[in-house]
Amino acid sequence: MRGLLRKIFAVATTLTIALTVGSFSETAIAAENKDDKAVLDEVLNILKDKGHITEEKYQELKERAKKEGAGKILAGFDGATPYIKSADGQHKIELHGRINFDVRSYEGDARALDSKRSNEDPNRSDLLTRLLVRRARMGVDATFFKYLGLKFEGEFSESGSASNADSRFQLTDGYGELRYWPQFQVRGGQFKVPFSFEELTSSRFIDFVERSVVNNLVPARDVGAMMHGSLFDGSLEYSAGIFNGAGQNNPETNDSKEYAGRLLVRPFKSINIPLLQKFHVAGHMTYGDQDKGESLRGRTDARFEFFPRVATQGDRVRYGFEAVHAVGPFGLYGEYVKTREERDGLGAGGTSLDDVEGRAWYVAATWLVTGEEKIHGKAPKVKNNFDPRTGGLGALELVARFAQLDFISDDPLPSPGENGIDALTVGFNWYLSPNVRLMFNYANNWYDNKKMTPVKGDETSWEIMSRLAFWF
Template structure:
């Protein structure tokens, strides 16, 4: 009832205000055009206005009563219940939103991560226990010879290496690598191994991979200072099938590798072995001054590698090497005519040793190694131990000031004509030598076709467009002792070039 009275009073007050406002304009209008109305006239106008409002109120009374009746039903208890119900709905919606956010976060955590960039393409699980990487490199070379009238060599362009690389990790601790090579019109499986990475100090590798021996051989083909490796690489094993334990200490200050392999000839690789003899290879390498701040000392690395084994050959498979120049021309090979009396074969112990070192400080780099290789051989009833040796030293300087390193040069500013940047430029020089044991001649090797010694010097220019693309140009000249019926084999003069992309 109180609510009804209150509503009526409000309506009447509003109406009265409207009446007054409605009368005032007429009053002022009359003031403007005639005399002001009397008090009686004003009261009559107000009474008429009130009667009109009463009629309008009577007409609206049923609707007002209905509205007030509905409002009366909404007791305080009913309102509390409604508020509680609404609050419950809000809490349910908030919790549902939290669950949806948790589900989205869980999906994001479990979702694989894709990557693409200069270092290749990658796919890995969210926690990183499973990974797959695809990368590779392509090297297109040019070989041009001159002064080769006596022994002509074809000038040519060649796809030196085409190597897609698949690498990855499974179950957190096990890495793998598969690398094939389609260069030179052939298909070769270069690497295929598994690495069990339990501790940095002790990792276990099994499969086909580089033997831990030659310093320049262990350097990636994409990081080489020259187009081709120097003469000592002829005497070191390349890739072999076996098992290896390796690791490092002091964040790379000291590293080691020790393995057992099928055994390959000097400079050779192998996938299959039908012989019982095996090779054992070991290497240690140290950066003794790594903690120092003196750059030249910090970049000094010293090491030694060795191998020992027992290998046998046959007239159809002699198991002996041949040696090549940097122009990839063979200058030494053992006698072989397919018959036991005319073919030299491996016949016993094979031993190698190689002290090695490099030093990098600022734009300057120096790399050197010595290799001694000994193999017992046989031809017919004659036997001998052939001791061959080789060494080389290479120096480089980065003209644009970037740091030289065993892993190549990274330009400060990549090649970009738009901003006037040209990458990095490097010059290099090298001398190498390989000497075959005199006891190899004339019984086990023909002095009219096989040289006793090769001496090579080279100069080079390297243009690093960016971290992944480079151009290499070398001039190399190799002289020989022996190797021809009339004396020395003709000097090899070669211009070698390479355009490389590696990612």
């Protein structure tokens, strides 16, 4: 199956590039035809309004113009995104890509936990300063016959450890969607589960180098089907879906499925109060029987694992809430997420142990110092792109976030037991243009269990993360 998906993605990407390059020689002609069509429409409207042609003749000429334009291809750029589309607007293919080059470093004596989940072993692996390609993705977004959407995106960056890197292609998104009505749309394939503002925001537009520790409890991509829609001019959005529950590119291991739902409300969207137009609240939940498996884990911003997975068996329930707002150059948002994972029959003599519970929340604030408008989920419209020749400085954004995550249980967890973290992250985003930015984050972590920290004998640690990000 993975080989088939790889072939489909490669063919789609190659075809898109070939068509785009092949169309460039005709782009000027096609664009000119498009302009001619717009002028023709205007002339016909004037002639009809002045009574020089009848309504019947007007419609006849419009239909002839439409037929003459059918089959022609337009090509160009929408911002930095290359595309090709039919002249009648029925079909469109866009090529997207992104690359994140990261540098991350840890406190001098920081090491990973040992095989016993503790920091007792003096021969634990060092947490090394790393230069890595965090993401390298290419994808195709397509619309056919106006209402059929398709998306294929692949990840080409290395995964795994530095000594055992894997650069094979991995499918991120691969789905089809029917979009006849904004109020009711249907999607099927592999895509993000409708849960969490942070997770649903593309990595192109998240405000920090990495999502918060709360994201450890949140589902990401999975294979499934979902219906979703937008009502009352965008004041209400809903999503409901059924998924394998196994995660991205993972095979299903049981007959049970995971159910997910999300409801988002913009209470002030249709009310003329400019200061509250961008405010929204949302709630989401997932439920599924995971059979025999492993729990969620806890990792810091820079991916130190402070709570390794433990054995679970039975149901897993997740629910969360979010509040998000932006005014002028300022952004403010936060989330709360709670999870419960059963441990049925895993105690002595087959008895059941108390659930593994995860509790997490964060609050984040941002400020575009250079005055651009903050729009969550989008890059700012940079007033002056960085250009040392003209004095353009780009856009500068300051960011701060405080987050907390705890893993607890009323029955004992494998030694050394429970752990939790408080994490403060501060930094900046420097947008050189709407499609290029430099990011810098400093994170300070405080741990609850001193036996599960990166530096033995120290309940705190720091991490530094930076990123150069490009996308189109």
